[in-house]
Amino acid sequence: MPLIELKNIHKRFGSQVVLDGLNLSIERGESVVVIGASGSGKSVMLKHIVGLLRPDDGEVWFDGRRTDGLQERHLVEMRKRFGFLFQMGALFDSMTCLENIAFPLVEHTRRSRADIELIAREKLAMVGLPEVGPKMPAQLSGGQRKRVALARAIALEPEVILYDEPTTGLDPIRSDVINELILKLTRELQVTSIVVTHDMASAFKVGKRIVMLYHGRLIFDGTPDQARASGDENLRRFIAGEATDEELGPLLLPGVRRGMKSVE
DSSP: OOSEEEEEEEEEETTEEEEEEEEEEEOTTOEEEEEOOTTSSHHHHHHHHTTSSOOSEEEEEETTEEOTTOOHHHHHHHHTTEEEEOTTOOOOTTSOHHHHHHHHHHHHOOOOHHHHHHHHHHHHHHTTOTTOTTSOGGGSOHHHHHHHHHHHHTTTOOSEEEEESTTTTOOHHHHHHHHHHHHHHHHHHOOEEEEEOSOHHHHHHHOSEEEEEETTEEEEEEOHHHHHHOOOHHHHHHHHTOOOHHHHGGGSOTTOOTTOOOOO
16 A cells, blocks of 8 residues: 555646646655656645645545545644655744754654753754754755754654755755755655655655656656656656747747857
8 A cells, every 4th residue: 555645636726727637656665756847736746745735636645544634633643744844944033953843842742841852953963963953044054954954854753754845045065965865864764755856966866766747747757767768758858957949938039049059
């Protein structure tokens, strides 16, 4: 039985169709990377998995239980089994780094203050930042803030970690640090990892399985090697970072083919 299953999910916002019959199954312990253009439904898909959004049609299943119709109090219990790394980190600016990591433990457990602080320090050490506990988020670099947010995401020892664009805004070196952390946590915590990203270097490094969304549907599902070898034109162009003439639109001068310089 898959740990996570999306069955024929449809979701629209007004006249905009975001998910259009999405089907996806994820096994326990898998490391899955979800790619696709902006607006293809990747982040909306993650929100359906944790019940932050409900489908207009279709079914969401987690660990053998249908979840799209659950009451909020049951969804809260389910979400404790998930860690979520938001795109911009979403740390509380008014809290220290240690307090940010402790927050889910304070909210969802009855552990003592001493135990909570110990766990928070352990999570900071796990992401390689044992010294930043007393600092405020504003005192950290972008990469450090992402790592602190990741430490908070694993505070409750989740079974699944969802990463929404984890390397956005980071330079290639800091991005690789995050990639290595994703691999480390998947290996050491034995969690199921779902990574939404536009960063193909990251996708090929952390994903054992890559799926691609296109206009709200799944158009590819396979290994990184299969993705590289795929003949699907949309996937090939996404990997290469190559726009169509239609997407370039007015950037193409009349009478000038793609890649050619205009002649004065």
